[in-house]
Amino acid sequence: MSDFTNSIKKIFTRKNTKTEKARKSPLSQRNTQLIIAIAIFFAIMAIGRPSTFLSSTNVSSMLVQIADLGIFAMAMAVTMIAGGIDLSIINLANLAAVVNATLLKAVVTESMSSGTIWLLLFLCLIISLVIGLLGGLINSFLIANLGIPEILATLATMNLYLGISHIITGGRGIIGFPQQLLDIGSGHLGFIPVPFIIFIIVAVVLYIFIHRTPYGTHVKLFGLNQKATFFSGINNKKVVYKTHIIACMSAGIAGLLIMARTNSATVDYGGQMILITLLIGVLSGIPATGGAGNVINIFLALFLNQLINSGLNILRVSSFIREMVPAALLIAIVSLEYYLYVINNRRLNKQALEKSRQLNGEGAEKEAVT
Amino acid sequence: MNTITKSKFTETKFYQTLTSLMAKNETMLVISIVVMSIVIGTINNKFFAVETIYETLLATVIWGIVGMGVALVMINGGVDLSCMPIAMFSAYSATKIMLWIAPNAPIIVLFLIGMVIGAGLGLVNALFISIFKIPIFIATLALGVIYKAVMLEFIGNIYITPAEMPQSALDFSRTYVFGGLHVSVLIMLGVILLTFFILRFTVIGRGVYALGGAPESAERIGYNMNRLKFSIYIYAGIMYAIGGVVYVSNSRLADPYDMIGTELTVIAAVVLGGVSLMGGKGSVWGVLLGALLSVIIKNNLILIGVTSDWANFVFGLIFVLAVALQAYNTARSKKQSA
Amino acid sequence: METNVIELRDICKSFYGVQVLKNINLDLKVGEALCIAGENGSGKSTLIKIISGAYTYDYGTLKINGREYPTISPSQSISEGIQVIYQDFSLFPNLTVADNIGLGYHLLEDKKLFSKQACRKIAKQSLQRIGVEMDLERLVEDIPVAQKQIVAIARAIMQDAKVIIMDEPTTALTQKEINRLYEIINKLKESGVSIIFVSHKLDEIFAVCDRIFVIRNGKEVANYPVDQFERGKLSFYMTGSEVYEEPFEPEEIGEEPIFEVNSLAFKDYFRDISFAIKRGEILCITGRLGSGRTELAKSLFGVLPLTEGTVTLRGEQINIRSVPEAIKNKIAYVPDDRLAEGIFLEASIKNNLVSVVLNDIASKIGFLKEKTKDGPAKEWQEKLAIQANLEDPGKSLSGGNQQRVVLGKWLASTPDVFVMNCPTVGVDVKSKSEIHILIRELASQNIAVLLISDDIGEILNNSNRVIVMNDGRISYEAETKNLDYDSLSAKITEII
Structure with missing residues (x-):
């Protein structure tokens, strides 16, 4: 083969045109934009309300709030990179929580030793992951094998998982779990809350998937052009399965985390969260049609969202408006991105036109045919 | 070479009409409804009483009317999650406005105010979808949340009690025709007929299908895309508003927290009704039958021994089965034609 | 009488900064059959889509029937009598053959109501002109590709067009159908319809066209009446160089x-x-x-x-x-x-x-x-x-x-x-x-x-x-x- 590849080298000629490297200002990079936005928000809040905003309880509670939302946002982001969506993740997390809660309620007794409870909690983690796996399998089967559009498929299973939770609990919330679980939810490792550390672990795992495996490139290419991935021998079904299994298993962990944090398991926790996860995905620079994404940016977008949220909290904005803000931001950002695309296209075309007119003016019509 | 030596039977006209009839989603729905009715009827012999049938129809009204709008958007190729927020926004605001300016006006005024508001919100939807090219799902999801918040913050968040409701709305809720059929059933039928007429017999109606099937081609043969999309979303907004006003009037209560959150019931009915998941195909009668079937199932679950805890699950399962069945049918018919 | 139906002056067009059309000047006379030839990617499809209103141009002037259009929408183009047979057919897979052919008529006539009968009638007439029979009630997604191309042709010729643009209209047709298309084109020309025929097949070009317009890398490189055009020169114009390729001869063919x-x-x-x-x-x-x-x-x-x-x-x-x-x-x-x-x-x-x-x-x-x-x-x-x-x-x-x-x-x-x-x-x-x-x-x-x-x-x-x-x-x-x-x-x- 080496002979061959060397001979190929002689076939193709290099034109003597210099390739112009597109100059990209760092401002056009999403992570710079996010950092600037975070810095501005942070500065405003830190100057405006130093006592409340910079208090260690506020920072700590922000980190705790980020934890489960963060896992959901990461899970949603993976499906968005694949050009899709998974609306069922939050109900699946609730299902995992409800199942584990029921189990703990049934099994745990006062006299149980701490070791046994830890073992049980480990079992709960396994159960959460298995529920996530099953949910991911069902979702992917509907999407990849039956060809149902992701929105409708996951909208349908979202209801299905809610229904199963309802059957288990009869719609009632379950409260009161072993202290060991609550310790996870409220514990600190040094200054950092344990839930946040769990989120970081999930984020690192996802980072490895997205940025350090062939799957990461597969899923981006899949998000861009499913026909071309098919013709490149990338197994599209496998990509769908992996994506939704990753998302749903993360959701399973989030379910357990919510239990630990709130000391309760309810069938309909976090109803508004889907929209916020979509917002974070879009904020992080994932195009509305998928195909690109960066875990670091998602992380930054998550922080930005949390800052905005805390800001609204401190400013005592009415709860209705607070619910509306992520929706309005989502719409605004997607609209703005489209608008900038149009503007940029127009600018580039104008440049091309001017360049060609200059050439014509100089009479540099080299390709004239006689 | 099985395809070449087909059996004689498959070439008979009878077989062909039979298969084409069976392939029709409406036929399957009618069969399902009949089977369900027989099952429920044998358990509860009151099921076939005229009153029960009228009641079932009345319960279908909201889903049927709102379903027209949702179906239109889905034929255009998207899922509209802002349907119920628009319905509630329009109905609640219309009631407030009417109480404020003309509390004694006839019911038609309430409808008209609602429809104007619904059209306006549909226009906002169209603006973001058509001009800013936001994916339909994301736009309607976010706008739905915004409509709800705007209503609760700026229009009101306290429900209007039956005692405060306009008299004409209360009268409307008690208007029956044909010995017990509620008048809103006629409104639903009117709305369905109108939508049917538009889709079948107007150029813009055919454009809805053309747009759903091949958007680029629709533009190339001379449809004005913006006009077409604005028409779809404004019409859908009006449908939602009618549904909302009917709902508020019938329940004699305008509760701004009501209705919102039941979007999925409508979407499920529309999918069950055979509107294509990919856009481009679907009929209004299918939507009506889909709505009817889901109401029959929902209203009679307890009767056939399903407890209310299971209701959500059964609904979820029906939704999953509806989408799965439709996707399966599409795949099969594609395979046959290939 | 030498009037121009279409006049393009200095038309330029770029996509995201890549210029695909550079100062195109083009006149189309009444009753003329003009061939636009060029390699794939030379810009000829873009040129057509500018005339049909599917794309907006960045610079230049576009005149149709003497009227200047700074921007033109597909519906304006159609109402000026321009019909296009697109290379990808641009049909509606979810509609019937009759609807596909008849829908455009309804839009052209600015009708508000849609008549299935009218569609069937138009479709029937139009297909008859091409000499093809097909089931009008079948969905287009179910018919073979050759029939799809015929439906696309039928849709364009049924309307009272002044200009019919055909973007490689024969890719799926049999020789018999192609000959039939030639006859139709000649009849259309006689009745004063202008044709723009996009092709790079020499036989076709010389069978139907009066003039050849060659485009390469978005630029006009030749524009001659067909009788002054040397047959052998086309590929030279299209490619820009007299590429001589040594015919392939296998070095040695293996046994197995x-x-x-x-x-x-x-x-x-x-x-x-x-x-x-x-x-x-x-x-x-x-x-x-x-x-x-x-x-x-x-x-x-x-x-x-x-x-x-x-x-x-x-x-x-x-x-x-x-x-x-x-x-x-x-x-x-x-x-x-x-x-x-x-x-x-x-x-x-x-x-x-x-x-x-x-x-x-x-x-x-x-x-x-x-x-x-x-x-x-x-x-x-x-x-x-x-x-x-x-x-x-x-x-x-x-x-x-x-x-x-x-x-x-x-x-x-x-x-x-x-x-x-x-x-x-x-x-x-x-x-x-x-x-x-x-x-x-x-x-x-x-x-x-x-x-x-x-x-x-x-x-x-x-x-x-x-x-x-x-x-x-x-x-x-x-x-x-x-x-x-x-x-x-x-x-x-x-x-x-």
Whole structure:
């Protein structure tokens, strides 16, 4: 083969045109934009309300709030990179929580030793992951094998998982779990809350998937052009399965985390969260049609969202408006991105036109045919 | 070479009409409804009483009317999650406005105010979808949340009690025709007929299908895309508003927290009704039958021994089965034609 | 009377900064049949879409029937009497044949109500004019591709058009249907309708056109009445250089076939396909759209799993039931629709080049660093002389460079069999001849090359054997050294 590849080298000629490297200002990079936005928000809040905003309880509670939302946002982001969506993740997390809660309620007794409870909690983690796996399998089967559009498929299973939770609990919330679980939810490792550390672990795992495996490139290419991935021998079904299994298993962990944090398991926790996860995905620079994404940016977008949220909290904005803000931001950002695309296209075309007119003016019509 | 030596039977006209009839989603729905009715009827012999049938129809009204709008958007190729927020926004605001300016006006005024508001919100939807090219799902999801918040913050968040409701709305809720059929059933039928007429017999109606099937081609043969999309979303907004006003009037209560959150019931009915998941195909009668079937199932679950805890699950399962069945049918018919 | 229906002055158009039309000047007279010729990617389709209002132009003036349009919408263009038969047909798969043909009439007449009867009537008349009968109530998604093209033609000719633009309208038609189309065009001309006929097939151009307008790289390069145009010069104008390719002659043909197929069949699309490619050979398959050649190529790549027949690679029988399985068996495939199936326009060149081999370059436990991709990507970028930054998106490249990227991603997987479906469509002439040399190099390196092409010159110069497919079967097979341009094109015309 080496002979061959060397001979190929002689076939193709290099034109003597210099390739112009597109100059990209760092401002056009999403992570710079996010950092600037975070810095501005942070500065405003830190100057405006130093006592409340910079208090260690506020920072700590922000980190705790980020934890489960963060896992959901990461899970949603993976499906968005694949050009899709998974609306069922939050109900699946609730299902995992409800199942584990029921189990703990049934099994745990006062006299149980701490070791046994830890073992049980480990079992709960396994159960959460298995529920996530099953949910991911069902979702992917509907999407990849039956060809149902992701929105409708996951909208349908979202209801299905809610229904199963309802059957288990009869719609009632379950409260009161072993202290060991609550310790996870409220514990600190040094200054950092344990839930946040769990989120970081999930984020690192996802980072490895997205940025350090062939799957990461597969899923981006899949998000861009499913026909071309098919013709490149990338197994599209496998990509769908992996994506939704990753998302749903993360959701399973989030379910357990919510239990630990709130000391309760309810069938309909976090109803508004889907929209916020979509917002974070879009904020992080994932195009509305998928195909690109960066875990670091998602992380930054998550922080930005949390800052905005805390800001609204401190400013005592009415709860209705607070619910509306992520929706309005989502719409605004997607609209703005489209608008900038149009503007940029127009600018580039104008440049091309001017360049060609200059050439014509100089009479540099080299390709004239006689 | 099985395809070449087909059996004689498959070439008979009878077989062909039979298969084409069976392939029709409406036929399957009618069969399902009949089977369900027989099952429920044998358990509860009151099921076939005229009153029960009228009641079932009345319960279908909201889903049927709102379903027209949702179906239109889905034929255009998207899922509209802002349907119920628009319905509630329009109905609640219309009631407030009417109480404020003309509390004694006839019911038609309430409808008209609602429809104007619904059209306006549909226009906002169209603006973001058509001009800013936001994916339909994301736009309607976010706008739905915004409509709800705007209503609760700026229009009101306290429900209007039956005692405060306009008299004409209360009268409307008690208007029956044909010995017990509620008048809103006629409104639903009117709305369905109108939508049917538009889709079948107007150029813009055919454009809805053309747009759903091949958007680029629709533009190339001379449809004005913006006009077409604005028409779809404004019409859908009006449908939602009618549904909302009917709902508020019938329940004699305008509760701004009501209705919102039941979007999925409508979407499920529309999918069950055979509107294509990919856009481009679907009929209004299918939507009506889909709505009817889901109401029959929902209203009679307890009767056939399903407890209310299971209701959500059964609904979820029906939704999953509806989408799965439709996707399966599409795949099969594609395979046959290939 | 010499009036112009369409006048273009200095028309320029760019897409995302890439200029595809440069100062085009064009006049179309009443009753004139103008041929726009040019290679794929030369800008001729863009030019048409500007006239039809599908694209807006950046600069210049556009006059239709004497009226100036700074911007023009498709509906304005249609109401000025311009009808287009698009290359991709632009039909509605979910509507019936009758609706497809009749809907445009309703829009043109600005009707508010839609009449099914009117549609049927118009469709019937229109199809009769072409001399074709078909079931008006069938959905377009269910009819074969040749009928789709006829529906597209029928839709354009039924309306009282002043100008009919035909963008390669004969790709799926039989000779009989093509002759019928010529008759229609001549009749239309007599009644004062102007025709713009886009094609690069010489026979067609000389059969129907009065004038030839050649476009290359977005620029006008020739504009002559057809009787002053030298037949042999067309390819020179289109390509810009007198490329002389040494006809391909295999260095030495091996005894044993590398790749052999026996009585292949896929449903109704093709059957009884048998051929063998020996070492050093390049086999070419041609045939019109719908002849089964594309399906055959896709079957060999596992896209449409074969329903019958056996495939043998280097003496071993292999199964190709899916694309990954085909790749595992070292079969590579260059798709004909490069933009949709070949290249990831928005992805970086690097990711494009490694897309096939990602799993192979990953570490044993399945990790893949971003840097690991640089190695193979750089290697193939250099070998194929792709002039760009590896991080630039595929869409920033020219057609020729895009095709190099597609070839590169397959070469990286070291294939044994290379199925190339129209690999030089839409690439500039220089890249084209480079790709041809590459194909020969592949053949000399013990790789079985199956070339699928429409371009008779390309077939003759770059294969030693040619198979003509028609109606799903092999209807002609010959050594190319016994053929010349005229004899092969005559043969193809005779068959189909």
